[in-house]
Amino acid sequence: MKITEAKVIITSPGRNFVSLKIYTDEGLYGVGDATLNGRELSVASYLKDHIVPMLAGRDPHQIEDIWQFLYRGAYWRKGPVTMTAISAVDMALWDIKAKAANMPLYQLLGGKSRSGVMVYGHANGDSIEETVDEVGKFLNDGYLAVRAQTGIPGLKSTYGVSKDKMFYEPADSDLPSENEWSTTKYLDSIPKLFDTLRNTYGNEPHLLHDVHHRLTPIEAARLGKDLESFRMFWLEDAVPAENQAGFRTIRQNTVTPLAVGEIFNTIWDCKELLEEQLIDYIRTSVVHAGGITHLRRIADFASLFHVRTGCHGATDLSPICMGAALHFDLWVPNFGIQEYMRHSEETNAVFPHSYSFKNGYLYPGETAGHGVDIDEKIAAKYPYKRCYLPVNRLEDGTMWNW
Numbered sequence: 436m437k438i439t440e441a442k443v444i445i446t447s448p449g450r451n452f453v454s455l456k457i458y459t460d461e462g463l464y465g466v467g468d469a470t471l472n473g474r475e476l477s478v479a480s481y482l483k484d485h486i487v488p489m490l491a492g493r494d495p496h497q498i499e500d501i502w503q504f505l506y507r508g509a510y511w512r513k514g515p516v517t518m519t520a521i522s523a524v525d526m527a528l529w530d531i532k533a534k535a536a537n538m539p540l541y542q543l544l545g546g547k548s549r550s551g552v553m554v555y556g557h558a559n560g561d562s563i564e565e566t567v568d569e570v571g572k573f574l575n576d577g578y579l580a581v582r583a584q585t586g587i588p589g590l591k592s593t594y595g596v597s598k599d600k601m602f603y604e605p606a607d608s609d610l611p612s613e614n615e616w617s618t619t620k621y622l623d624s625i626p627k628l629f630d631t632l633r634n635t636y637g638n639e640p641h642l643l644h645d646v647h648h649r650l651t652p653i654e655a656a657r658l659g660k661d662l663e664s665f666r667m668f669w670l671e672d673a674v675p676a677e678n679q680a681g682f683r684t685i686r687q688n689t690v691t692p693l694a695v696g697e698i699f700n701t702i703w704d705c706k707e708l709l710e711e712q713l714i715d716y717i718r719t720s721v722v723h724a725g726g727i728t729h730l731r732r733i734a735d736f737a738s739l740f741h742v743r744t745g746c747h748g749a750t751d752l753s754p755i756c757m758g759a760a761l762h763f764d765l766w767v768p769n770f771g772i773q774e775y776m777r778h779s780e781e782t783n784a785v786f787p788h789s790y791s792f793k794n795g796y797l798y799p800g801e802t803a804g805h806g807v808d809i810d811e812k813i814a815a816k817y818p819y820k821r822c823y824l825p826v827n828r829l830e831d832g833t834m835w836n837w
């Protein structure tokens with residue numbers, strides 16, 4: 436089999452998605468997600484201008500060799516743009532290989548390790564009362580695990596709190612909107628939220644929370660301690676993680692489980708975190724961390740250190756990424772949980788897929804490949820629209836982490 440051509444498809448059914456479609460001389464094609472929220476066109480150009488011209492004539496079955504060619508061959512290694520582009524190629528090639536074998540992708544990875552993939556949903560509200568009600572709705576819908584984010588009294592807006600509760604979307608503006616942050620106000624609120632949640636729903640539901648990179652290690656250690664009796668499933672992105680050693684302070688001071696990694700793009704971003712057992716869940720995704728090929732390498736390394744997977748699955752990762760992730764999750768021995776932020780009806784129509792939700796679990800389906808396609812006619816109805824994530828400032832105007 437030979438690759439004949441590849442095409443980059445940009446569509447915006449409510450938010451921007453970049454996809455790669457790779458064609459072969461045997462009539463099979465594969466699709467991969469190449470979406471990098473707020474920087475979409477840079478990956479589209481990387482693919483169109485620099486990768487697509489090198490694909491024609493290659494054997495699509497040589498996934499590893501093509502991965503190494505694109506990674507080593509760029510000379511400039513790593514980085515979100517390069518790695519998202521490589522991920523898209525990798526996802527599309529695994530799709531082709533599984534279609535050629537006439538098997539769902541998980542079979543090629545080693546088969547099922549479990550019957551379904553436990554997912555967590557996103558509940559949020561302006562106040563603790565509203566957030567508690569929203570968590571209840573997810574539990575009623577059958578979710579076994581829910582992430583809870585709440586508005587902070589005294590702050591106009593904060594990460595994770597949305598107007599539309601069902602299809603929450605953080606990138607909503609053609610120039611970055613500005614949020615305001617106070618660590619003092621935040622640290623005061625969050626333990627109250629989880630205290631109320633446990634009093635209302637008991638200890639059984641898994642509860643998660645995303646700090647979204649806003650604390651320092653000592654502040655994160657304090658929050659972890661304050662949350663200990665509420666038995667969190669995890670505390671996510673407690674600090675920015677460029678300095679992996681910073682996690683030592685958090686780790687030495689709390690037994691609250693830690694998750695990190697949605698913005699990591701290679702194993703090098705988490706090597707120290709894993710080797711030193713500084714985290715419990717690694718959140719690297721199929722689309723931003725080098726596709727199935729590299730994610731599998733990260734997960735295997737993580738398994739040596741009792742670290743489980745918890746792949747990023749926000750709405751800015753397209754259904755193609757979700758489909759591929761579910762096959763990975765069904766196989767990966769050290770699976771922890773999968774994030775599942777539901778896509779809108781418009782998005783689902785552009786990306787017909789075989790995965791489905793039931794009683795807290797997602798199932799990838801038995802379609803050959805990763806089970807997600809792109810309807811180019813519907814995709815063409817939604818042209819690209821520039822859209823940024825917000826930024827964040829302290830109350831005195833100092834730039835902070837969003």
Ligand code: CS2
Pocket residue numbers: 472605645647697747748749750751774824
């Ligand atoms: C996130 C995302 O945990 C999460 O899902 O932190 O909401 C993240 O902010 C977006 O994916 C950014 O594009």
Ligand code: MG
Pocket residue numbers: 645647671672697
């Ligand atoms: Mg997050």
